[in-house]
Amino acid sequence: MSTAFITHPDCLKHDMGAGHPEQPARLSAIEDQLIASGIDGYLQRYEAPFATDEQLARVHPAEYVGAIREAAPQSGTVHLDPDTAMNAHSLDASLRAAGSGVLAVDLIFKNKVQNAFCSVRPPGHHACRARPMGFCIFNNVAVAARHAMQSHGIERVAIIDFDVHHGNGTEEIFEGDPSVLMASTFQHPFYPYSGTEMPASNMINVPLAAGAGSKQLQEAVREHWLPALDEFRPELVIFSAGFDAHVEDDMAMLQFKDTDYRWVTEQVKAVADRHAKGRIVSMLEGGYALSALGRSVVQHLRVLAGLN
Numbered sequence: 001m002s003t004a005f006i007t008h009p010d011c012l013k014h015d016m017g018a019g020h021p022e023q024p025a026r027l028s029a030i031e032d033q034l035i036a037s038g039i040d041g042y043l044q045r046y047e048a049p050f051a052t053d054e055q056l057a058r059v060h061p062a063e064y065v066g067a068i069r070e071a072a073p074q075s076g077t078v079h080l081d082p083d084t085a086m087n088a089h090s091l092d093a094s095l096r097a098a099g100s101g102v103l104a105v106d107l108i109f110k111n112k113v114q115n116a117f118c119s120v121r122p123p124g125h126h127a128c129r130a131r132p133m134g135f136c137i138f139n140n141v142a143v144a145a146r147h148a149m150q151s152h153g154i155e156r157v158a159i160i161d162f163d164v165h166h167g168n169g170t171e172e173i174f175e176g177d178p179s180v181l182m183a184s185t186f187q188h189p190f191y192p193y194s195g196t197e198m199p200a201s202n203m204i205n206v207p208l209a210a211g212a213g214s215k216q217l218q219e220a221v222r223e224h225w226l227p228a229l230d231e232f233r234p235e236l237v238i239f240s241a242g243f244d245a246h247v248e249d250d251m252a253m254l255q256f257k258d259t260d261y262r263w264v265t266e267q268v269k270a271v272a273d274r275h276a277k278g279r280i281v282s283m284l285e286g287g288y289a290l291s292a293l294g295r296s297v298v299q300h301l302r303v304l305a306g307l308n
Contacts, residue, residue, distance in 0.1 A: 003305040004107050004116035005034075005043040006100045011120045013089035017077060020085075021251060021288040022121065022135040030119050030284075033294030034301075042305050044113055048100035048120055050092070051143060055102055058146035059139055059173060064130040068094070068137060080132040084122075094122055094137040097283075101144025104281040105236070109152040115272075115280035115304045117241075117297070123285040125167035125240045126192060133169060134192060140283050141238050142173045145180060148236050155179055158234035158276075160225070160268050161186070162217075162261075163242025163285045164252040166195035166205070170240065175200040181232040183225040185217060187245070187252050204228045213247070213255030214263075221267050229268075233275040237268060243287030243296040251288050258292070262299035269303055280304060 012024045034040040056065050071078055072091035079085045086094075097120040104116035124141060126134030141159055148154040159174070161167040161184035171194070174180040181202050188196055188207030195205045206220035243261065245254035272280050282304065287293035302308060 002044050002113050003042070003301065004046050004104060004113040005119060006046045006048050006104055006116055007119040008048040008096045008100070010089060010092045010096050011048070014093035014122060015087050015089070016085040022123070025290055026287065026293060027119055027121060029290035029294040030297050033298050037298045039298060039301060039305065039307055042307060043301070046103060046107070048096040048118065049103055050095040051098035051102055051138070055143055055147055056098060056138060058150060059129065059142045061130050068132070080137070084132050084135055084137065090122070090137070096120060097122055097124065098138040098140050098143045101140050101281055101283055102147045105144050105148045105152065108279050108281065109148070114278050116282065117301055117304060118281070118283040120284055123242070124283065125161060125163060125170045125242070125285050126165070127169040128172045134165065136169060139169050139173060141240050142170055144238055144281055144283065149179060154235045156181070156232060156234050158183065158229055158232060158237045158271070159240060160184070160237060161240035161242070161285070162245065162264055163240055164245035164249070164254050165191055165242070165286060167240050168192045168194040171195065171199070171203055175203060177202060181228060181234065183228060185220050187254050190252060208254060210253035211255060214257060214260050217256060217260055217264065221264060226267065226271065229271045230274070234271070235276050235279070237272040237276055237280045239268070239280065239282035240285050241282045241300060242285030243293050246287070246289060246292040246296060248292040249287065249289040251286070258295045258299050261296040262303055265300050265303040
């Protein structure tokens with residue numbers, strides 16, 4: 001069984017303007033490091049399909065999906081919020097980003113691959129039920145989780161979010177839902193200034209202070225994530241894989257290193273092996289220091305592909 005690498009050229013065409021940190025070069029940086037590291041040949045490549053309206057409607061109201069379609073420009077750029085914009089290619093990119101998780105779930109449950117990484121953009125974990133936010137339009141991991149439940153009969157999905165920003169959209173969608181356990185670390189206080197006010201019992205949120213690094217990450221995982229995950233016994237694990245807590249990423253002030261992403265992936269993969277037959281979907285979220293992003297994704301993928 002192998003690891004799928006799912007992406008699409010449309011995700012390179014989504015561009016929110018010169019100087020925007022969530023830029024097409026992010027995906028190119030990942031591709032460059034796949035080649036430089038020599039792991040590219042060990043991955044099974046697939047092109048991301050469009051998510052269907054039915055798949056999106058499991059997470060987002062039809063009115064919201066319609067509003068996004070209406071907002072998508074034929075030319076130029078339209079801002080959905082101060083941080084999030086669409087150009088003429090953004091709708092297709094957004095639909096493929098959400099669709100990549102659907103394909104990943106299907107490949108895994110059809111026993112085509114063991115796990116999958118979706119190298120797509122725009123990211124998704126700030127997208128709420130009916131609101132775009134923080135570079136995100138559709139909530140990609142939520143679409144994947146609901147697809148696993150609706151189409152493959154899964155009853156328990158764990159979502160693991162190590163992005164430097166709290167995944168407020170994913171939390172809004174799943175808070176209080178006993179079929180989903182979300183475990184996350186994030187810098188606090190920091191954008192989007194959420195995740196610490198009486199989270200629901202299915203939210204294992206571990207806020208980290210500016211300057212926190214490997215030690216604090218390992219404590220969070222060992223003391224908070226792993227006990228909750230083992231008690232929950234997920235049948236599928238989905239990563240919201242943001243790499244912007246890296247020490248080289250100046251978007252925030254955490255101090256993670258390349259090897260931290262390897263370590264956290266190892267810990268979570270062991271959970272998936274124990275409870276979920278190794279089934280993991282990983283979807284790209286943040287990560288804006290291009291070299292660090294590419295290297296960290298390689299560390300993540302080495303574990304998923306069993307290339308330790």
